Amino acid sequence: MKDVGFIVASYVITFGSIGVFVSLIVSRARRVSRQIPPEDRPWT
Amino acid sequence: MTAASVDTNRRERVTGTSFTRGLGAVTLVGIAWLVLFGLVVTPADVNQGESVRIMYAHVPGAWLAYLAFVVTAISSAMYLFRRTRSLVWDRIAGASAEIGVLFMGISLVTGSLWGRLTWGTFWTWDARLTTTAFLFITYVGYLAVRNLGGTHHQRARRSAVLALLAVLEIPLVHFSVELWNSLHQEASVVGNTDVTMDGLMLFTLFLGVIVFTLMYVWMLMHRQRSLTLQDMVDDIGLDVALAARRAEAGSS
Numbered sequence: 280m281k282d283v284g285f286i287v288a289s290y291v292i293t294f295g296s297i298g299v300f301v302s303l304i305v306s307r308a309r310r311v312s313r314q315i316p317p318e319d320r321p322w323t
Numbered sequence: 324m325t326a327a328s329v330d331t332n333r334r335e336r337v338t339g340t341s342f343t344r345g346l347g348a349v350t351l352v353g354i355a356w357l358v359l360f361g362l363v364v365t366p367a368d369v370n371q372g373e374s375v376r377i378m379y380a381h382v383p384g385a386w387l388a389y390l391a392f393v394v395t396a397i398s399s400a401m402y403l404f405r406r407t408r409s410l411v412w413d414r415i416a417g418a419s420a421e422i423g424v425l426f427m428g429i430s431l432v433t434g435s436l437w438g439r440l441t442w443g444t445f446w447t448w449d450a451r452l453t454t455t456a457f458l459f460i461t462y463v464g465y466l467a468v469r470n471l472g473g474t475h476h477q478r479a480r481r482s483a484v485l486a487l488l489a490v491l492e493i494p495l496v497h498f499s500v501e502l503w504n505s506l507h508q509e510a511s512v513v514g515n516t517d518v519t520m521d522g523l524m525l526f527t528l529f530l531g532v533i534v535f536t537l538m539y540v541w542m543l544m545h546r547q548r549s550l551t552l553q554d555m556v557d558d559i560g561l562d563v564a565l566a567a568r569r570a571e572a573g574s575s
Contacts, residue, residue, distance in 0.1 A: 305337075
């Protein structure tokens with residue numbers, strides 16, 4: 280299967296970049312949340 | 324309860340709720356299912372061979388980008404409409420645009436890999452590819468405009484206007500394969516009354532669309548809440564700066 284490298288690369292790029300994006304979202308939120316008390320977060 | 328456990332508890336609940344945790348778990352199961360079906364269970368295509376497996380990431384990625392940009396436009400319109408004006412709409416628009424740019428990028432890269440296998444080239448200045456790249460760049464510009472500074476409402480107003488203009492590109496991208504001679508194939512499922520795709524392949528494609536949509540909802544909720552926190556921190560910083568300035572003026 281000569282195409283396997285391209286196929287696996289497409290899945291790695293897709294879910295890898297989603298994983299990086301999600302970790303950025305979570306780490307940014309954690310950083311800013313240190314300055315906001317939990318009771319001020321409308322969703323909690 | 325120790326200080327460390329309180330801190331851990333707080334970190335876990337930064338932007339998450341029981342709903343987002345449940346949604347995240349369902350999405351992770353869906354991703355595993357999609358990868359299994361996309362790489363192993365589904366058959367190779369008669370014409371495309373094994374490269375069709377890239378479609379299960381490429382097509383949902385493109386769908387998600389369209390959805391995210393349309394949500395950005397609707398949220399922007401809600402902000403501009405006087406009766407519904409709220410910064411919540413602006414933050415939904417911004418969060419959705421970020422996710423849309425991510426998925427448009429994924430769609431461009433996976434499409435490029437598929438193109439190399441099918442057309443023999445990573446890139447060609449075809450109508451669909453060119454308009455998609457233009458759409459991607461437009462929304463990167465939109466995100467840059469959001470970060471130009473000013474008050475939250477200034478940011479919201481200027482980016483809302485831009486979002487309503489940018490969304491007009493989506494029909495151009497979607498119908499580019501019909502408007503111009505294009506290497507890119509026309510829609511195989513949406514708008515096609517004679518779908519000839521294998522049942523398992525069609526199922527996997529729909530599974531991809533559902534999983535990516537769940538992922539979008541999860542990301543949107545977390546990112547919108549993160550932007551809310553950021554705006555609150557900005558407001559606190561502004562209040563502190565104003566108080567310091569007033570104290571300085573009062574003492575002189």
